[in-house]
Amino acid sequence: MKKALITGYRGQDGAYLSRLLLEKGYEVYGADRAGDSGQWRLRELGIEGQVKEIALDLLETSNIIDALEKVKPDEIYNFAAQSFVLISFAQPVLTAEVNAVGVARLLEAMRKAAPKAKFFQASTAELFGSTGSAQKNETTDFHPRSPYAVSKLYAHWLTVNYRQAQGVYACNGILFNHESPLRGEEFVTRKITTSVARIKKGLQDKVTVGNLDAKRDWGYAKEYVDGMWRMLQQPTADDYILATGEVHSVREFIRTAFAAAGIRLEWKGKGLNEKGVDAKTGKVRLEISKEFYRPADVKELVGDASKARKVLGWKPKTKFGDLAAIMVDAELRRLEGRKVKL
Ligand code: NAP
Numbered sequence: 001m002k003k004a005l006i007t008g009y010r011g012q013d014g015a016y017l018s019r020l021l022l023e024k025g026y027e028v029y030g031a032d033r034a035g036d037s038g039q040w041r042l043r044e045l046g047i048e049g050q051v052k053e054i055a056l057d058l059l060e061t062s063n064i065i066d067a068l069e070k071v072k073p074d075e076i077y078n079f080a081a082q083s084f085v086l087i088s089f090a091q092p093v094l095t096a097e098v099n100a101v102g103v104a105r106l107l108e109a110m111r112k113a114a115p116k117a118k119f120f121q122a123s124t125a126e127l128f129g130s131t132g133s134a135q136k137n138e139t140t141d142f143h144p145r146s147p148y149a150v151s152k153l154y155a156h157w158l159t160v161n162y163r164q165a166q167g168v169y170a171c172n173g174i175l176f177n178h179e180s181p182l183r184g185e186e187f188v189t190r191k192i193t194t195s196v197a198r199i200k201k202g203l204q205d206k207v208t209v210g211n212l213d214a215k216r217d218w219g220y221a222k223e224y225v226d227g228m229w230r231m232l233q234q235p236t237a238d239d240y241i242l243a244t245g246e247v248h249s250v251r252e253f254i255r256t257a258f259a260a261a262g263i264r265l266e267w268k269g270k271g272l273n274e275k276g277v278d279a280k281t282g283k284v285r286l287e288i289s290k291e292f293y294r295p296a297d298v299k300e301l302v303g304d305a306s307k308a309r310k311v312l313g314w315k316p317k318t319k320f321g322d323l324a325a326i327m328v329d330a331e332l333r334r335l336e337g338r339k340v341k342l
Pocket of ligand 1 (some may be wrong): 007008009010011012013014028031032033035037038054058059078079080081082083084098120123125177178181184216320335
């Protein structure tokens, strides 16, 4: 039986990967900060109590070493992060401590306590930042545009360096946005889908968001964790992009999510005064606030995952429109006390 250690296992990806690895017969160790934030994800997936829990904070070296000595994992998946880009502008030091130095702590602990383990680092499309609108692949240069992306860039190169200099089996998954009903509520897609469901049920009037015209490549998290697992099953370690290759704006996501709840949204006004209005009732359902704009945003990110398709046999299946509909359906189910499809 293989042993896997997943840091940040109560986050979106950690929860989905925990389920996938349990289904594959792994002994799964979940490492996360103390507290029960994110426990709801394991509950909804029906795997609560099946993951062996380890309290671990990436800010503290000794508890990382203890965890690796105790578990001696075959595979380590590092998802633990301050993962919200907007917050990283307000908390750049904490973001760097967790996302950058935390990975140095983890890799160094692994080199000493579990040198044969295979390591996966959750790298990000945000590394590409302002490198234009062309599809990104594994050879595209990086130009990060947020403290989050800068911290992840350090972790990305450190992972490459441990592979090249220390002979460690270490891979970066350069992950484009991936969403699901298990996404944290602070992220724009989930914020929109929870609001749409609440508006539909008459529990909320409207939702306020930031930049409508940011364009992203959005996939389904459940499928992305399968790609991450595939990376660690290869004979040699390497870096791979996971993406759908399709680009859509936040505006399109909003329109599609409202449509999934039977509400046709029309746009009125311009700039910060632009509003999303219910075409049938004339009620304002969406407003814009500067508060949700990033100080420096990334206009457009779209990925070319042909290497992952060719080497790993990985291909995303869920289309953009279906993803928005899955997320809205999940919120409506939660409000109605029905089981969520995950
Ligand atoms: P997530 O839901 O925010 O999960 C992150 C997890 O890390 C949470 O369980 C969080 O615990 C934990 N964590 C935070 N600080 C920690 C610390 N100091 N020590 C230990 N654990 C800590 O993120 P996700 O969406 O699953 O993403 C997984 C990884 O992929 C992240 O590294 C993220 O940056 C990266 N990524 C995600 C996407 C995406 O679209 N989802 C795209 C590119 C890259 P708390 O709940 O206690 O904060």
